[in-house]
Amino acid sequence: MSKIEISHGCAFGEKPLIPQICNIIGIVEETSDVKTFRIQTPEGKKPFECRPGQLGMLSAMFTGESMFCVADQGDDYIEFTVKRVGMVTEELHSLSVGAQVGVRGPYGNWFPTESCKGRNMVFVAGGIGLAPVRAFLSYTLKHREDYGTITLVYSASNKDDLVFKKELFEVWPNEPDTHVNVSVYHACDGWEGEVCYTAPFLEKLGISTENAAAVLCGGPSLYRTCSEGLRKLGFADEDIITTLEMRMKCGVGKCGRCNIGGKFICLDGPVFTLAELAGLPSDV
Amino acid sequence: MILKKENVQNLLDELSKSALVFVPKEVDGVLKFAPFKSADEMTLDIINTTLPPKDLLFPQTQKMYRYGIDADGKMYVDPSDDSAEQVVFGIRTCDMQSIVCMDDVFLTKGFVDEFYQAKRDKLLTVAIGCNKVAETCFCDSMGLDPQNSPTADIQLLEGDDAYSVVAQTEKGEKALESWKPFLSEGSVEVPKIECALKVDMTGVKDKLDRMFDHPIWEELSAKCLACGTCTYVCPTCHCFDISQENKMKDGVRFRCWDSCMFSEYTQMAGDHNPRPTKKERLRNRFMHKLCFFEDRYGKTLCVGCGRCVEKCPVSVDITCLIDQIGEFDV
């Protein structure tokens, strides 16, 4: 099993701060406060080439810019999955297909798609954290023969907060050697699946660490409990990959705020192994 | 070559024909680098301006682009370039070194900041060596020489009635051609000086690497008012926010100075803040200056100008911190 190698500080580009105007060509309402936007240039092209895990700055031009991970991509589009939490995201949610938005990127590093080749992949996500995970998961499905068993463990607060329902319940479970496990924290009518927090759910599933790499993404508490959970299962920190989030304005390592120690999440990250993070200050 | 002091006015008049010339002077009671009008108002003999010259390259508020909706309903983005030929005349060693640090930030590591670069390419730096030091100056402890700014395009040293003039870069040499009529042969006597305030940086970075969880941050931050003064007066602080202002069907997106001492700086959704109290913020500021920047760019981000030492209303003092670190056994 080869070591997981993550590239850092590998994005580059000219005129990084100026957005290009693109169109929204599709919107999926994932939950009451999460929407997925499919974005394309006016010429019908992909706004930029990027790898799974990379970021893009999306702007509702009259309101402001916000950073999102590219949740998926096709030959001629990229997708962002946006949770409504404030000014910019509220404005984005009010837009319809055909609306114009600003896009700049790609920023940040990417998931180690190469060094994970040959491994069984374990994806663990909570809530909107499935967005970055989806980018990697969907890559592994497109390159199915390069990876072993694919296991997804996903939770959200309740049934209505699960994002990418179509993929979760219709698409991914039908992919070869792909296991999708979904739980919610709070039971409700119409939910017959697991009711369980993500960390105990992980343990209950008894996921094998053999030849496996884990990808973990979620809010601060999920991150804490599930990194512990994965360790308990026997995963080494070198084999747990995560993506970090901190407030950012420029996306290119200049505006200052997203540092942990001497690293900038926008440039050196957002993707790190837990082993790499152990060597950094705990300011996240 | 020397530049007689009596010729400075004429030289700057000449330079002003093709560039905006900035000199140290008092404007509304604040010493800063401001457009040259006449030699009378200049304070070339001051030790250090209250505000650093960083705004010549990185304005406090900088328009990045206009956007809007045109007559056909199409959205447009129209990048702004307000860069012009600029000369900073009388910059000191500390501030010159701060430009070296800002060059690292804005021009390296994969992305070149287009707005900074446009201004940087058009800036001529003329340094004057210090013959006096303030109580709060400690640049020589930070590895600098108050009378020599090796990266300045032109270096002047002050004698009694003239400055010695040396071009140090290609740009400086080219610029000197237009200075010729105002220069003459000669030499000047320059008094040797030293900073009165000393700190010992030996081992400080190594110790800081191990001091993230040290109680000092709690103690030091107890009196901090989170006013942000230290970051605004610091020549190397470069953090910014991006915002916009709309007018009917168009608007302007701009960036403006921000401060790591403010709580909103890292505030995230769901009430999460990775630096929730003054302790984490102050720790980040000082560790950035003395430790993190070195990890990233191989130099310290404090140039010893002493501005934060002088201006902090409650005397949070980086030199005392450095002394304290020196005494710790960590």
Ligand SMILES: Cc1cc2nc3c(=O)[nH]c(=O)nc-3n(C[C@H](O)[C@H](O)[C@H](O)COP(=O)(O)OP(=O)(O)OC[C@H]3O[C@@H](n4cnc5c(N)ncnc54)[C@H](O)[C@@H]3O)c2cc1C
């Ligand atoms: C690397 C990275 C990847 C991200 N990926 C996604 C994604 O795929 N999907 C998604 O929905 N969101 C993602 N986010 C979070 C997203 O950027 C913020 O939710 C968004 O910027 C909030 O903007 P707003 O104007 O709506 O909120 P504001 O009105 O500015 O503020 C509302 C609340 O959000 C907080 N906030 C502001 N900016 C951020 C930020 N950058 N991160 C977290 N909280 C913030 C504010 O402090 C405030 O509490 C990501 C953030 C980062 C840094």
Ligand code: SF4
């Ligand atoms: S100037 Fe002093 S009080 Fe103000 S934020 Fe800086 S350290 Fe705190």
Ligand code: SF4
């Ligand atoms: S930290 Fe203080 S002394 Fe150091 S460069 Fe900034 S303002 Fe000057």
